[in-house]
Amino acid sequence: MYAYDTYDHAMVNARVAEFRDQVDRRMKGELTEEEFRPLRLMNGLYLQLHAYMLRVAIPYGTLSADQMRKLAHVARRYDKGYGHFTTRQNIQYNWPKLSETPDILQELADVEMHAIQTSGNCIRNVTTDQFAGAAADEVADPRPYAELIRQWSTFHPEFSFLPRKFKIAITGAAQDRAAVKWHDIGLVLKKNETGEIGFEVLAGGGMGRTPVIAKSMRDFLPVPDMLSYLEAMLRVYNEQGRRDNKYKARIKILIDAMGIEEYTRQVNAEWEKIRHVPIDVPEKEVARIKAFFAPPPLAVSADDVAEVTELANANFIFKAWLNNNAGAHKVPGHAHVTISLKPHGGIPGDASDAQMDLVADLADAYSQGEIRVSHEQNLILPHVAKKDLPALWAKLDEAGLGTANAGLLTDIIACPGLDYCALANTRSIPIAQSITERFDDLKRLMDIGPLKIKISGCINSCGHHHAGHIGILGVDRRGDENYQLLLGGSGAEDASKAAILGPGFNEVGIVDAVEKVVAVYLGEREDEESFLNAYRRLGPDVFKEAVYGTD
Amino acid sequence: MAKKITGPQLILANRLDDGRAVFLTASGTWSNTAADSAVAENEAELDTLMTVAQAADLANLVVSVTPVAADTSGDAIAPAHIKFAMQARGPSVRADLGYQVSPNWEQ
Numbered sequence: 001m002y003a004y005d006t007y008d009h010a011m012v013n014a015r016v017a018e019f020r021d022q023v024d025r026r027m028k029g030e031l032t033e034e035e036f037r038p039l040r041l042m043n044g045l046y047l048q049l050h051a052y053m054l055r056v057a058i059p060y061g062t063l064s065a066d067q068m069r070k071l072a073h074v075a076r077r078y079d080k081g082y083g084h085f086t087t088r089q090n091i092q093y094n095w096p097k098l099s100e101t102p103d104i105l106q107e108l109a110d111v112e113m114h115a116i117q118t119s120g121n122c123i124r125n126v127t128t129d130q131f132a133g134a135a136a137d138e139v140a141d142p143r144p145y146a147e148l149i150r151q152w153s154t155f156h157p158e159f160s161f162l163p164r165k166f167k168i169a170i171t172g173a174a175q176d177r178a179a180v181k182w183h184d185i186g187l188v189l190k191k192n193e194t195g196e197i198g199f200e201v202l203a204g205g206g207m208g209r210t211p212v213i214a215k216s217m218r219d220f221l222p223v224p225d226m227l228s229y230l231e232a233m234l235r236v237y238n239e240q241g242r243r244d245n246k247y248k249a250r251i252k253i254l255i256d257a258m259g260i261e262e263y264t265r266q267v268n269a270e271w272e273k274i275r276h277v278p279i280d281v282p283e284k285e286v287a288r289i290k291a292f293f294a295p296p297p298l299a300v301s302a303d304d305v306a307e308v309t310e311l312a313n314a315n316f317i318f319k320a321w322l323n324n325n326a327g328a329h330k331v332p333g334h335a336h337v338t339i340s341l342k343p344h345g346g347i348p349g350d351a352s353d354a355q356m357d358l359v360a361d362l363a364d365a366y367s368q369g370e371i372r373v374s375h376e377q378n379l380i381l382p383h384v385a386k387k388d389l390p391a392l393w394a395k396l397d398e399a400g401l402g403t404a405n406a407g408l409l410t411d412i413i414a415c416p417g418l419d420y421c422a423l424a425n426t427r428s429i430p431i432a433q434s435i436t437e438r439f440d441d442l443k444r445l446m447d448i449g450p451l452k453i454k455i456s457g458c459i460n461s462c463g464h465h466h467a468g469h470i471g472i473l474g475v476d477r478r479g480d481e482n483y484q485l486l487l488g489g490s491g492a493e494d495a496s497k498a499a500i501l502g503p504g505f506n507e508v509g510i511v512d513a514v515e516k517v518v519a520v521y522l523g524e525r526e527d528e529e530s531f532l533n534a535y536r537r538l539g540p541d542v543f544k545e546a547v548y549g550t551d
Numbered sequence: 552m553a554k555k556i557t558g559p560q561l562i563l564a565n566r567l568d569d570g571r572a573v574f575l576t577a578s579g580t581w582s583n584t585a586a587d588s589a590v591a592e593n594e595a596e597l598d599t600l601m602t603v604a605q606a607a608d609l610a611n612l613v614v615s616v617t618p619v620a621a622d623t624s625g626d627a628i629a630p631a632h633i634k635f636a637m638q639a640r641g642p643s644v645r646a647d648l649g650y651q652v653s654p655n656w657e658q
Contacts, residue, residue, distance in 0.1 A: 027568065029611040047615060049638045050649055052570040080648055095648075097569040347644055418634060419642035425634075429644045479632055 001064055001370065002147050002292045004112045011155070012109045015116060019043050020102035027099060042122075044115030045101055048422045054093045054101060055118040056108060060128040060146035060170075061089030061373040065360040068371050070111040072356035078104050083356065085341060085349040087413060087464060088167070089127050089373040090118060094420055116154060121162045121249075123153035123234075127169045129177045130374035133293060134336040134382040136328035139189045140197050142172035144290045145226060148281060152227050159234050163241035164249035166234070167206075170199075174493065179375060181205050181214045181495035182467055184251045185233060190220070198222045203233060203263065204255035205495075207461035212252040213495045215260040217267070224286075228279040232271035236263065296368040296383055301333030305386045320442050321393055321404035326384075333386055337367075339379040339396060340403040340411065344436040347429050348414040349377030358399050366392050376413055376452075378406065409451040409518070410436040413464050417457030417474065418481075424457035426474025426481035427507075431455055434511045439518075448518060451531045452491070467491035469532045470514060471498040483510035487517065487543060488535045501540055502548050513547045520546045560597050561588035561621040561628060562604045563635055564613035571657075572638040572650075573613060579603045581613060583654040585639035586627035591618070 004012070019039070026036040040046075044055040056071070063071075071091055075083045078100050079093040086092055096104060108114055117124060126146045133141040149168060153159065159166070169180040170187040180186030186202035199221045205214025221229055237251045240258075255263045281289075312319040326335040339359060342348050351359070359379055363371045366388045367381035374380060384392060396402040405411050412435060415421065417428030432455055439445055454468030458475075465471030471486035482504040489498030505513055518531075520543050525534045535543070562575035573581035577589040591597035597618055604616045620631040630636045641649010650656060 027611070033567075033608070033614045047565055047570055049634070050570070050572055050641060051565075094642075099568050418637055419644050427643060433644065481633065 001062060002059075002289070008112070009109075012112075012114050012116070013106075015043070015114065016102060016105045016109050019105060023098060023102055038120070040098075040101075041119040042116070043101070043105065044118035045096075045098070046119065046422075048094070048420050049418075050420065051095045052098055052101070053420070054096045054104060054115060055086070056091050056093070056113060056115045057118050057125045058090050058113075058373050059150050060126055060132070060143055061130055061375070062132075062143060063371040063373065064111075065363040065369045065371065067111045067113055068356050068360035068363065070107060070113070072353040072360065074104055074107060075356065076353040082350050082352045084347075084416065085351065085373050085377050085379070087375045087377065087415075087462060088118075088125050089130075089375055090125055091373070092416075094416075119165075120160075121164050121166075122160050123149075123156065123162075123166045123168065126150055126153070127167070127178055127183075127375055129171045129173055130338075130372045130376075130378075130380045131177065131327065131336045131382065132172055132372075133295065134329050134334075135173050136330045137175055138172040138330070139174070139191055140172050141293055142170040142187075142189055143293045144286070145187070145189070145199075145223070146170050147289055147292070148227065148286070149230065152230070152279075159238060162234070162238055163243045164246065166237075166251070168230075176491075176493040176495075177374075179464070179467060179491035179495075181493075182207055182464070182491055183214060185230065186214050187226075192220050196222065199226065201229065201233075204252045204260065206250050206252040207464060207466050208250065209247060209459040209461075210250075210252065211461070211466040211497050212256065213497065215255065217260055217264040224280055224283070225275065227281060228275045228277075229267070229271055231279050232267045232274060235270055236266045240266075295331075296370070298329075298331040298334055298368075298383055298385070300331060301385070301387070303332050303386065305333075305389075308386055308389050311390045317397075317402075317404055317442065318390070318393055320446060321402060322389065323446075324404050324408060325406040326389060329383070331383075335384050335386055335389065337381045337384045337389070337392065338374070338406040339381065339401050340405055341378050341401075342405055342411050342436065343400055343403045344405075344410060344440045345433050346400075346436070348412050348432050351379070355399055355401060358395070358401070362392060362395060376411065378411070404442060405445060407450050407452075408445045409439050409448050409453060410445060412436065412453045412455060413468075414455040415457050415463035417455075417463075421457065421462075423460055424474070425459075425476040426457045426483065428455045428457040428463055428472075428474060431472060431474075431483065431507060431510060434507070435514055438511055438515060448522065449528075449530060451518075453514070454489070454491075464491060465489070466498050467495070468498055469535070470517060472510060472514075473500075475504060477504065481507060483507065485510065485513050485517070485547065487540060488532070490532060494532075496536075499540060501544055516546045517543050556591070556594060556597055556618075557620075558631075559621040559623050560591045560600075560618045561585070561630065562600050562616060563619050563630065563638060564604060564608070564616045567611050567614055574639070575600055575604050575607075579607075581607065583650055585629045585636075588621065588628050590621050590623060590628060
């Protein structure tokens with residue numbers, strides 16, 4: 001993992017001291033709310049329905065066990081004993097007091113964490129594959145590049161007041177687990193014909209009220225050119241993105257207006273001007289960063305472990321967990337393990353302080369002290385020896401963290417919705433809970449297979465409904481919560497926009513509608529065909545007929 | 552002058568120091584209980600309440616002062632819209648948190 005140097009420590013500590021002074025001045029009335037609001041937002045502090053909300057950055061979703069313990073401590077001491085892991089691989093606390101926020105930030109700074117640039121019209125937390133550095137299918141570990149982008153973008157003076165917020169995702173594997181095509185900029189690590197590593201560069205993706213899938217603008221950008229090229233991309237956007245209308249200010253709107261060819265031409269022209277000035281990082285510094293992400297010393301061992309097979313044969317739930325939550329590691333004899341934060345009837349992405357402490361202890365015991373957060377709101381132990389899987393599962397299961405549903409229908413993304421969020425139109429969490437209660441039979445879930453449901457409580461799309469195989473969007477219909485059903489989206493390498501099926505439902509009707517859609521799939525699927533492939537083959541009509549009838 | 556209103560209104564805000572939702576009372580104080588809300592039946596009354604509320608904003612007691620439609624049909628006054636009713640109760644998915652536990656749930 002990356003470790004702060006003296007500059008990092010000094011910068012973050014200085015920011016905490018600065019914010020402490022700003023809070024003090026606000027409490028004394030020396031700053032008005034109008035003056036203070038942008039300052040608190042720059043430190044990740046929002047005002048929501050019931051309280052302030054603090055969003056803490058987890059850079060590219062990577063945490064040490066000690067950092068997780070600190071997150072648990074913050075939840076216990078300053079909040080209500082829990083935190084919420086988000087689709088940007090961050091954590092949010094729902095009840096912090098303004099006056100205590102500087103103390104929280106100082107505690108976080110002590111373990112090399114902060115809340116800088118988790119809000120505002122700046123470059124937000126760079127997200128990546130939650131299995132980075134562990135996945136068997138990756139070309140290269142994307143985290144050193146994510147860290148370089150983090151350093152380049154943090155406090156970047158030119159890009160601190162962009163037309164709108166800006167999100168970058170990077171994946172090191174062809175199988176896209178980071179939803180890169182739904183980002184303002186997506187980077188896909190690949191090898192060219194000579195074996196050199198570089199990036200396919202995509203731009204102009206995004207969700208919100210205008211969902212757009214990013215377009216490819218460069219097939220291969222050599223790694224050493226990454227930062228200067230990003231700088232050119234941001235500069236063109238910063239200069240030409242609209243500032244007159246916040247709903248038209250994202251880069252997707254600019255690229256749609258000028259066309260990807262013209263945007264690429266302007267970026268390339270800008271890049272030619274700047275590519276030889278020292279923006280890109282010298283190879284020696286890149287090597288220093290990469291060394292922080294050196295593979296852990298895992299001993300190669302056999303993939304077949306007798307005690308794992310025996311337990312799987314004897315215990316169906318463990319077998320399901322093994323199939324769904326443990327994935328192929330690049331080092332034989334190991335697995336990456338997804339800890340589901342989606343217990344049936346639970347709140348997607350929430351973890352209690354005790355659960356966070358347990359995950360930290362299990363990371364120390366079984367995963368080289370490393371933890372990841374996925375954009376699908378789960379936690380990951382990236383480096384687990386297969387022989388340890390039975391013991392790990394038993395401990396997780398005892399703490400309510402052993403749900404064997406990773407990648408299945410009940411592994412639902414849901415935004416906080418109207419239960420917490422000041423922007424929401426409807427609640428999201430209760431819909432997720434109702435669906436997981438309706439589909440609570442693990443055998444049935446495994447028969448249904450991979451199916452991603454994503455729920456947003458408003459058009460801002462924090463719950464990624466546009467990318468759901470089944471998406472649900474909450475809308476305010478004359479003061480009542482109403483839920484639209486969308487089908488056919490994907491956040492993976494085959495990204496697609498989900499389409500609205502028809503009129504919306506109330507909170508009971510939407511769950512019935514999901515069940516009808518799943519029934520159509522089970523009746524119509526061919527062989528091992530997934531839900532998404534079946535929908536793409538069948539089209540919406542057969543689903544529409546089942547959900548709305550033929551009248 | 553206040554905006555034209557079509558029904559009774561109450562005033563909702565968040566306390567500055569901890570962000571908790573609070574409701575303006577007829578005596579000009581802020582309560583944790585929506586039922587304690589002063590209700591404006593017309594624009595003039597809303598003007599009066601907003602003047603009091605904005606003074607509290609200027610005095611750094613509250614932020615995000617918002618007039619919202621009040622439901623006066625039941626036993627207790629409550630915000631009419633679900634969004635603001637949620638602020639009066641707390642998260643529906645955590646019955647152990649918020650004013651739904653008690654008005655003084657954090658003491």
